Amino acid sequence: MAQAGSSFSKNDAGQDVWRGKFKMIPIKTTAKKPRPVNRAEQISQVRERLNTVRLGRLVFDSILNWHGIPGIGKTTLGYMIADLCQEMSVPFARVDFDVEENRRAAQYADDPVLILEDIFVGLGEHEPAAFREGLERYRQADEVHLRQERRKRVVEAFLGYLNELLEKGPMVVLFDTTDQANTEVVAWLEESVISPLCLTGKCVIIWTGRFPQRWKRFEVRRRIASEKLDPLPLKATEEQVGPAGARIYRLTYGHPMGNEEMAEAIHDYQARGQEADEHDLVNILVDRVIDRYVMKNIEPELNAACRILAVVRQFDVVVLRRLLSQFVDAFKDMREALYLGLVGRLTETHLVEWDSVRKGYALDPILRHILSLHLRYNQPERYLQVNREAAAIYAEWIERVRENRSVYVLERLYHQARIAFAESREAAQVADELRPELEGYLAEHYKDHDREFALTSTDRLYQELAKDEELRELLGDAGFEGLVRAVEQHRADLAS
DSSP: OOOOSOEEEEOTTSOEEEEOSSOEEEOOTTSSOOOOOOOHHHHHHHHHHHHHHHTTOOOSSOEEEEEOSTTSSHHHHHHHHHHHHHHHTOOEEEEEOOTTTOGGGGGTTTOTHHHHHHHHHHHTOOOOHHHHHHHHHHHHOOSHHHHHHHHHHHHHHHHHHHHHHHTTOOEEEEEESGGGSOHHHHHHHIIIIIHHHHHHTSEEEEEEESSOOOOOOHHHHTTEEEEEOOOOOHHHHHHHHOTTHHHHHHHHTTOHHHHHHHHHHHHHHHHTTOOOOHHHHHHHHIIIIIIIIITTTOOHHHHHHHHHHTTOSOBOHHHHHHHHHHHOGGGTTOOGGGHHHHHHHHHHTTSEEEETTTTEEEEOHHHHHHHHHHHHHHOHHHHHHHHHHHHHHHHHHHHHOOTTHHHHHHHHHHHHHHHHHHTTOOHHHHHHHHHHHHHHHHHHHSOGGGHHHHHHHHHHHHHHHHTOHHHHHHHHHHHHHHHHHHHHHHHHHHHO
8 A cells, every 4th residue: 555654764785765664665765855846736636536536537638647757756745645645645656766776777778678667565465365376476487488488377467456546546656757768668568557557547656767758558648648747836946945945046946956965065165154146056056966867968069058058048960060160169060061960969868858838949948047057157268158159050040030920039039138247238229129120120020011921920020029928037027018019019010
């Protein structure tokens, strides 16, 4: 059954563990402490599904796939769900594929049946005789074909007993750090365990990792509810780390692990009677969270590329080549044809994703925010140079490319604003400089000689500008609204 009387303590290896009634689960050593954070929406999704089963109905979208960059709080969310299951007396099991946290995970590829054993241990139920006998016969089999046949019998016994448990009510099975799972093990799990369990409509399966899983089976794919976990908003950051929350949020963009590290760093400075400035804190944030955890094991040249690409909000192969060939030594002599493959390598890190709004690739927003700050503080001239080159690229594209012109106009304004602030100009002055430039683009490229196209294009620019919260935050409400009014006035002039 679900954990009862649970608490934090140490195991024999000195690891922090969550001790429940039936099991001990190692806690991620990368986090100082799994402090609950604001994931009310995700908790509600699980609670709603469990209550649906308890009311005698079946759940169709019974697989929740939550993904996001390291440190976003996936594992902590798992412990919050464990608490929910304890509160609701729902059987809960967790399987972690991180070999640093679960030593048995290293054996899963050779013997995936170990996962079934670990699920039973997690559920805290006795292992039925059929399952135990099947395990013993499976372990005794030496010949490959016989072992495979007996493995099927073990799975049948496993599912048979879980179906008996599900007759009594819902259960939750959570798979964590799935990005480290062997692909063959995932395929076996999908076919042998996840597919039959999700079809019952009574077992909630949670799959967390750095990226959304690509499932092979149709009956599994159609039951997936996939969601990227967002950073914490300002209010939740303040709840997580206390009075320094607003200051920390400006640096971390709400990244939960980053919040914790910044709160600890500020406390350490205060304990020494000192005040940490923003530059120091950004360096600590990059050292402790980005370098040691988020970008751990990223190839050095891709790491260097990300630190330049953090300056831009979207890029394609052309932007990639122009920026990296100028600002990253590893790419200075790279042949143009190889940059297309570089885009693929960057997306494989799952730190770069497609931005459907800006029609280009982009670094994860949290990582982009932090690395851009880091470059601005530590290499201010390089930061200016990258912004100037990006602004020049978008100025060229505004003139030459009719499609997606609204994207290029906003990106040009964004980089012009970044340059102005880096040169210590005030927000009101920056907005005053940007508005005439925007009005010039409207007059030149959103003309009334093609009234229908001009109106449609102006509407698109207005809608994309109105939703650009990053530009609003950069310019302040007054400056931003001045740009919005400029587009509104142009549209009114076209309409009249």
